[in-house]
Amino acid sequence: xxxxxxxxxxxxxxxxxxxxxxxxxxxxxxxxxxxxxxxxxxxxxxxxxxxxxxxxxxxxxxxxxxxxxxxxxxxxxxxxxxxxxxxxxxxxxxxxxxxxxxxxxxxxxxxxxxxxxxxxxxxxxxxxxxxxxxxxxxxxxxxxxxxxxxxxxxxxxxxxxxxxxxxxxxxxxxxxxxxxxxxxxxxxxxxxxxxxxxxxxxxxxxxxxxxxxxxxxxxxxxxxxxxxxxxxxxxxxxxxxxxxxxxxxxxxxxxxxxxxxxxxxxxxxxxxxxxxxxxxxxxxxxxxxxxxxxxxxxxxxxxxx
Amino acid sequence: xxxxxxxxxxxxxxxxxxxxxxxxxxxxxxxxxxxxxxxxxxxxxxxxxxxxxxxxxxxxxxxxxxxxxxxxxxxxxxxxxxxxxxxxxxxxxxxxxxxxxxxxxxxxxxxxxxxxxxxxxxxxxxxxxxxxxxxxxxxxxxxxxxxxxxxxxxxxxxxxxxxxxxxxxxxxxxxxxxxxxxxxxxxxxxxxxxxxxxxxxxxxxxxxxxxxxxxxxxxxxxxxxxxxxxxxxxxxxxxxxxxxxxxxxxxxxxxxxxxxxxxxxxxxxxxxxxxxxxxxxxxxxxxxxxxxxxxxxxxxxxxxxxxx
Numbered sequence: 001x002x003x004x005x006x007x008x009x010x011x012x013x014x015x016x017x018x019x020x021x022x023x024x025x026x027x028x029x030x031x032x033x034x035x036x037x038x039x040x041x042x043x044x045x046x047x048x049x050x051x052x053x054x055x056x057x058x059x060x061x062x063x064x065x066x067x068x069x070x071x072x073x074x075x076x077x078x079x080x081x082x083x084x085x086x087x088x089x090x091x092x093x094x095x096x097x098x099x100x101x102x103x104x105x106x107x108x109x110x111x112x113x114x115x116x117x118x119x120x121x122x123x124x125x126x127x128x129x130x131x132x133x134x135x136x137x138x139x140x141x142x143x144x145x146x147x148x149x150x151x152x153x154x155x156x157x158x159x160x161x162x163x164x165x166x167x168x169x170x171x172x173x174x175x176x177x178x179x180x181x182x183x184x185x186x187x188x189x190x191x192x193x194x195x196x197x198x199x200x201x202x203x204x205x206x207x208x209x210x211x212x213x214x215x216x217x218x219x220x221x222x223x224x225x226x227x228x229x230x231x232x233x234x235x236x237x238x239x240x241x242x243x244x245x246x247x248x249x250x251x252x253x254x255x256x257x258x259x260x261x262x263x264x265x266x267x268x269x270x271x272x273x274x275x276x277x278x279x280x281x282x283x284x285x286x287x288x289x290x291x292x293x294x295x296x297x298x299x300x301x302x303x304x305x
Numbered sequence: 306x307x308x309x310x311x312x313x314x315x316x317x318x319x320x321x322x323x324x325x326x327x328x329x330x331x332x333x334x335x336x337x338x339x340x341x342x343x344x345x346x347x348x349x350x351x352x353x354x355x356x357x358x359x360x361x362x363x364x365x366x367x368x369x370x371x372x373x374x375x376x377x378x379x380x381x382x383x384x385x386x387x388x389x390x391x392x393x394x395x396x397x398x399x400x401x402x403x404x405x406x407x408x409x410x411x412x413x414x415x416x417x418x419x420x421x422x423x424x425x426x427x428x429x430x431x432x433x434x435x436x437x438x439x440x441x442x443x444x445x446x447x448x449x450x451x452x453x454x455x456x457x458x459x460x461x462x463x464x465x466x467x468x469x470x471x472x473x474x475x476x477x478x479x480x481x482x483x484x485x486x487x488x489x490x491x492x493x494x495x496x497x498x499x500x501x502x503x504x505x506x507x508x509x510x511x512x513x514x515x516x517x518x519x520x521x522x523x524x525x526x527x528x529x530x531x532x533x534x535x536x537x538x539x540x541x542x543x544x545x546x547x548x549x550x551x552x553x554x555x556x557x558x559x560x561x562x563x564x565x566x567x568x569x570x571x572x573x574x575x576x577x578x579x580x581x582x583x584x585x586x587x588x589x590x591x592x593x594x595x596x597x598x599x600x601x602x603x604x605x606x607x608x609x610x611x612x613x
Contacts, residue, residue, distance in 0.1 A: 019515040020419045020428075026408075027416035027486050028431060033457070034483020035438050038449035045449060052448060055456075107334050113341050115599055119348075122595055122602075124544030126563040127587045130570055131347055134577055139350060139366045170347070178607040231442055234546050238567065263444045264547075273448055280444040288440050 045277045052273035064278035072251040074279060077262040080161065084258060085229040088165045088172075092225045095173040100180035101206075114181065118174035125171065125234025132167040133239050154239070157246040157255035164256055167235055172228060176221050183217035184210070223294045230287060233260040259283050348588070355379055355585040359578045379582040386579075388572050391586055393558070394565035398590075400474055401549070401561060402542045405481035406535050413486050413534070414527055417493030418519055422505070432494065435487040443484075443547060450480065451551050470552075474559060477552050484548070485538045492537075492609065496530040497523070536598075536605035543591070562587050 046064055048057040068074055103114040120128065136153045143149075153163040187210055195205050211218075236242065242257035242265065257265065263283065267276035342349075353369055354362045356376035370376070384391055420428045454476055458469040470476030500523070508518050546563040553559050560568070569583045595602060 016515050020423045023415040023419045023519070024428065024431065026412040027490060030408075030412065030479065030482040031435065031438075031486050033453075034450065034480055035441070035446060035487075036434075038446040038453050039438070039441060041449035041453060042445045052452060102337055102340070105333065106330070107337050109334070109337065109341075113337055114603070115595075116341050116345055118603060118606075119592075119595060120344075121606075122540060122544075122591045123588055124546065124563050126544075126546045126567055127584045130566065130580055130584050131351055134354070134366075134581060135347055135350065138363065138577060142366055170344070175606060178603060182607045234544075234563075237546070238570070260442070260444055267448055277445075277448065280442070284440075284442055284445045287442055291440050 042277055043281055045274055046281045047278075048274055050274045050277065052267070052271070057274075060274075064274050065282070067275055068279050068282060071275075072249055073253045073257070074259075074262055074266075076248050076253045077257050077259045080256065081230055081258045081260075084161055084164060084232070084256070085226060087161065088168050088229040088232070089222075089225045091165055091169040092173050092176055092229075093221060095169055096176035096221070097180050099173060099177040100184055103177070104181055104184045114177075117177055120171050121175045123171070125232075126238045128167060128171055129235045129238025132163070132170075132235075136163050136239075155244055157244055160240055160244060160256045164232075164236060164239060167239055168229070168232055171235065172225070176225060179217060179221055179224075180214070183214040187213050219294070219297065223291065226290060226294070227287065230258075230290070231260060232258060233264070236261050237264075351581050351585050351588070352376075354577060355582040357578060359576055362577045362581075376582075379578055380586065383569075383579060383582050383586060386569065389565045389569040389583060390560070391562075391565065391583070394560050394562045395590065397474075397559050398543060398561045401477050401481070402539055404474065404478040405485065405542055406539055408478065408482045409485040409489050409538055410531055410534060412482060413489035414493050414524065414531070415519065416486070417490045417497055418523055420490070421494055421497040422502070432490070435490050439487045439491075447547065447551055454480075454552065472552075472554050472557050472559065477549060477559075480548060480552055481538075481542055485542070489534045489538065492530060492534055493527065496527065500526055532601050533605040533608050536602050537609045540602075562590075 045057070047059055047061060049060050050057040099113075099117050103110045103117070107113070133154070140148045140153060151159060153159040191209060191213070192205055195209050200208065236256060236258055240256045242254035242261050244255050245252055246255045247253075259279070260283070263276050263279050266272050266279060350366065354366055356370035356373050356379070358375060361370075383389055416431075420432045451471070454470040458471060458476075462468055462470055462475070468475055470479060504522060505518050508522055513521070543561075544563060545561075546567070549561045549564050550567075553561070553564065555568070566583050566587050570580050573579045
């Protein structure tokens with residue numbers, strides 16, 4: 001009797017294990033075939049002369065990486081990605097925080113405002129880019145202000161980076177606003193009340209109580225906006241397509257060609273697949289370092305508090 | 306919020322300050338409305354100028370249109386355009402978005418349940434693989450993915466099932482399952498950890514198999530997180546550009562809305578009436594969806610961000 005029971009227990013365990021494996025299988029299979037295999041191939045190809053189509057290739061060592069560093073256009077891309085990233089990061093967070101304060105106030109239309117500020121986030125970057133191209137090229141010069149008539153934003157290399165950041169902020173700030181908004185809702189009311197009784201004014205309440213309390217949220221938004229800024233692609237492609245052209249270190253480069261766009265152009269336009277692959281791996285390493293610093297900073301903060 | 310309600314109490318004691326507060330509230334409300342209009346102005350300009358003829362747009366892009374019926378004329382010419390094939394693009398976008406979502410939800414909830422409930426070295430390893438790959442930018446995998454899909458098509462899917470993974474629905478959906486699974490598994494894991502295991506134990510004592518437990522007990526409980534996962538993935542897939550560009554390719558009969566708009570703009574240099582009408586048409590489905598499901602979208606997006 002006991003033996004048959006044990007046997008059936010074993011049979012059940014085996015059946016359970018089979019179920020578990022069958023349940024894991026589809027996710028693991030899709031993940032492996034869509035991401036893992038191309039990821040490993042991608043790293044291998046960066047050390048070869050792979051042309052994107054042919055199955056045969058030769059190993060060329062670090063040649064592609066050396067060429068990437070020698071590529072003035074790519075080095076400029078790294079620089080402008082950093083500039084754009086920081087600019088966009090600052091703009092998005094300031095705008096998002098102010099919008100969050102606005103929609104968590106007692107204003108009558110706050111729910112409508114929140115929905116309106118968030119809406120651009122649902123529209124795809126490609127479509128947004130075309131809309132803003134129209135605004136910068138056709139609407140701004142018609143504004144009754146001399147500055148706008150004298151400065152075409154997408155033609156001037158410096159202003160084009162700003163144009164990109166403004167569009168990108170318009171798209172993304174509503175999303176970050178939601179995160180700040182959620183955090184602001186969780187600030188305990190009695191803390192603010194007692195601060196007010198102690199005579200703290202609005203600015204003091206904001207900087208001395210509310211902002212320290214939602215500090216963990218800042219680490220989330222910091223990471224999200226930084227990685228989002230560095231990965232920006234769609235908006236650049238449709239708004240400026242990397243342009244305008246300019247001279248940098250004696251070479252013609254494209255003023256708003258962020259790294260993601262540079263990789264795309266290297267592969268899809270110039271057809272240098274292996275070089276693009278090496279650039280992509282460098283891009284990956286840079287992003288990984290940033291997110292590593294980010295997570296270790298978050299951990300330290302959590303331990304402090 | 307509470308800061309303000311507190312102010313109110315304070316004001317009631319000091320009637321003199323009350324009116325001052327009221328004035329400030331009015332100013333704030335007005336400022337908010339102005340800011341709101343400013344924020345909405347790009348979209349308002351799209352609607353205005355999609356209702357004009359090309360010449361009028363160049364002359365005066367800021368004014369309201371004189372004849373709104375031009376909007377329908379413009380829409381008719383976009384619909385009639387073979388390059389954009391708006392109706393076809395809309396259907397393709399629907400098939401790819403909802404097809405991918407169905408599989409992402411099913412596969413990632415199944416995997417997450419096993420990862421949480423049957424902690425082995427293997428399942429933990431898989432979980433960390435999923436998370437680690439979230440950092441990898443699309444640029445690293447996109448070109449190898451295309452050649453690898455071609456290899457798989459030649460070796461497996463064409464001889465066995467008769468379809469290629471490139472330029473086809475199954476290929477695009479398969480790619481989205483792979484790219485969507487990491488974040489979705491992560492979010493489902495977080496949710497399933499909060500479900501008490503006792504429920505499943507009780508069901509097991511009553512003689513349920515593991516499959517029954519998942520189908521009858523776990524799956525219905527996952528509804529709230531499934532809404533969040535669907536919204537996050539759905540918005541991403543609907544608006545995505547680079548993946549469909551590479552997998553579906555240019556000049557394909559199957560093209561998503563962002564691809565169609567981009568092709569369309571490429572074929573009409575600076576013809577803003579047509580370009581803006583096509584962007585207007587691209588925004589409409591998203592806008593309708595937002596108006597219907599606003600609460601879930603806002604809730605899902607803020608939860609998704611805080612969890613990931």
